Structures are given as structure tokens and as C-alpha cells.
Amino acid sequence: MSDMDSERNSLGGRMRRYAKVGTAVGGLAARVAGERYLGWSLDKDAHASELRTALGGLKGPLMKVAQILSTVPDALPKEYVQELSHLQSNAPAMGWPFVKRRMTTELGPGWQKRFATFEHEAASAASLGQVHRATLDDGRLLAAKLQYPDMSSAVEADLRQLDWIFSIYRRYDKAIDTSQIHAELSARLREELDYAREARHMALYRGMLADEPGVFIPDMVPELSTSRLITMTWLDGTPLMKFLEGEPSLELRNAFALTMFRAWYVPFYFYGVIHGDPHLGNYTVRDDGSVNLLDFGCIRIFPKTFVKGVIDLYRALRDDDEALAVHAYESWGFQNLDRATIDVLNVWARFLYGPLMEDRARRIQESGSGLYGREIAEQVHGELRRLNGVRPPREFVLMDRAALGLGSVFMHLKAEVNWYRLFNDLIEGFDADAMEARQTAALASVGLDRPD
Secondary structure (H helix, E strand, O other): OOHHHHHOOOHHHHHHHHHHHHHHHHHHHHHHHHHHHHOOOOOHHHHHHHHHHHHHOOOOHHHHHHHHHOOOOOOOOHHHHHHHOOOOOOOOOOOHHHHHHHHHHHHOOOHHHHOOEEOOOOOEEOOOEEEEEEEOOOOOEEEEEEEOOOHHHHHHHHHHHHHHHHHHHHHHOOOEOOHHHHHHHHHHHHHHOOHHHHHHHHHHHHHHOOOOOOEEOOOEOHHHOEOOEEEEEOOOOEOHHHHHHOOOOHHHHHHHHHHHHHHHHHHHHHHOEEEOOOOHHHEEEOOOOOEEEOOOOOEEEOOHHHHHHHHHHHHHHHHOOHHHHHHHHHHHOOOOOOHHHHHHHHHHHHHHHHHHOOOOOEOOOOOOOOOOOHHHHHHHHHHHHHOOOEOOOOOHHHHHHHHHHHHHHHHHHOOOEOHHHHHHHHHOOOOHHHHHHHHHHHHHHOOOOOOO
């Protein structure tokens, strides 16, 4: 079978996927509908645990969607968020016979001779593919990231199932209109299937972060890469939770927090680009507290108006400038906002911007417990439901994902940093037109266009 035949978005592939996914998540829609319309009692904790167990062994994008939704406030009930948040990057790997077939498809029948060594066991496995260690004759240690077969069909089937789940959820809870969330997830997941695009993202980040000494990005090996295989240099590092098990000093934890902050937000404020997935499997900690960035599939490119709106809202909250806050929300695409809805949105905004308002070293969250932002999200959710809801613009999906994901990292680190100075150093002298010019040049240098 040709590469095109095996990878195309086929009707048969989608139907097979519907069957698999339906087994895992079909009960969610049925049970929620039963609770809403028939008065059934839904044990959300137990059902959420069952859902996580099912998704954990299910290859493909639905697992990644679950990870993303677990950190988007109010996209799903908290019981599901708590369980889905446990889905990490280490799904069960596919075996060596599968790997040999897939590598032959990508590099041809003599592919093994192009490596000095290629480990049979995967070093890690995630939702869309798995990574194998390898070496070249010149001694370079490599990571070969190989996509699972028929992922295009899986993406389309899973997105259709997700739309179904969202439609059921909207019927019993109208606080958040999820239509734009689905649109954004659809666009980004389809992009993630294209490993050639991810390789360009990697080159983009290497350029944007060239002056950041604490951030390391792999080098791609083009002759051993395709649209379904990325071969890159291997970067040694320690996963965050294992790093914390070693009880590192506050100084080292703070150093890592500072580097993570700059790794995510230098690209955003200087180029209008953000890494939308601070997932634990997407970076590792080096011995000196610097960071390896390992995955570049989930990247979002923003127009200058959106980035300016982020800064405008910060200044509006800092200066108690209601008109500027309204302008910021409208520049993002919020529509028909009344005073009460703006006040509720400001509650969430003050939570996110809170650490940036005080010129002192502090932890990212100094009160509360559990998932980062969960208590405030529940408060905001309740008020929005009372006010007949709101439709968040699609750009917020990955922006909120980044903010909450990084906040969770900083909370785990118990880092004590002057976030105010970090942020104000980045936005000092911000010029939207200059940012757009830098963005245009950076994208053109790696052959990327702005997304839809």
C-alpha cells in the first residue's frame, strides 16, 4: 500500500474510528443527556474515571484533545477535568513490527542502514506518535518521532465525536459556548498531523529564542524526515516531576521557572507566536535549570490586535480603566458584552494577571488548592451561566491553555519570582506594528504562512 493510500482520510478509516471512540465516549453523551432530561443520577466521578481509563489506551487525537480540554476553564465539568488531567504523554507504545513497517513506508526498505543504531523499544509514546532513540555513524544521538498510521481519519472521526459531546454539554450548561473551542481545536489538530510543518515550527522557535541562553531546541535531520516522521537530535534532560523528586533548591527551581516564562512569552510578545501545549511531556529540565523544548506541533500564530489586547487588558486592570478593558475584549472578538458580563470576565482576568500586578517576589498562586485556577473558574462559570453565557473567541483556547499550563508548572515548582518585573520587561516599549513586522520576517524565513 502506498504512503498516500495508508495516510489518506478514508471513509473506512473514519468508520473504524467511530466504532472505537464510540465505545470509549459514547456513554458520556448518553449519561449526561439522561441526567439532564430524564432525571438520572450521574456519578460523574466514577464515569470520569472510566472515561480516562478508556482514553488512556486509545491512540490518536482524542487523547490530546482531552489533555487540552483538561486545562481550558469550563470546557468540561470539573469531574472530567480532574480525571483527564492525568492523561500524560506515556501511552502504551506500538511494537517493533509496527515500527519497521512504518519506517519502511517513510524512508524506504533500506532505512535501517541509514542509522548506526535504532532502538526497538520506544523511548516515549503519545497521542499521535512515538519516539525512538537512534544514532548516526558520526555519533550523533537522535530522536525519531514516528506518527501512527491513518491519523488523518482518526482526527476527522474524533473531531466529529467531540462536536457531538460538546452539543450535548451545551444543552445542559449554556455558560460557555464551545463552538469556537471546537473550531480552534480542529484547525490546530489538523496542523499537528503535518510533521513537515512541525519541523518549520521548530526552526521558527530556534530563531525566535536564539538569544535565550537557557532554552535548547533540537536540530532537525532533514534527510531522515518526512511529513510523518521527524528525526532530530536527542536532548538529555529530566522530566519535571522526577526533577522535583530530587528536592532541588529554591534557586534552581526559580531558574527553571524564569526560563520557562521566557521560553513561552518572548515568542508571544516579540513575534505573536505561542507554544500552546506546556504539557509535561513537551519539555525537560537540564542540570543547570535550563529547559529543553521537545515538541512543536501545537503552535498558535496571533494577529497583532490580539497581542495588543493582552497588554491593553493588563493596563486596564492595573489602572481601573473600564473603557480600555471593553476595548481589549472587543479587539479579541467578544461581542455584545454588557456591564455584568464584563465584570465577570474581569474576575477571571484578575486571576490570570494577578501575579503580574505586584512588584515583589511571590508564588504564582498564594492561596487555594487543587488544580491551578479551578476555584476561580467555577465562580466565573456560575456567574456566566446566570447571565446566559458567553462565546470565547477561538484564540483563547491555546492562550488559556498556555497560561494555565505554565501556572500549573510554576505551582509545582513552588517558585518565588517577581512576575511583575518579568512581564513588564517583556512589554516595555511594545509596538504592535514592529511586532507584526518581526512576525512576518520570522515566518517567511521558515516558509510558514499565518493560520486561518
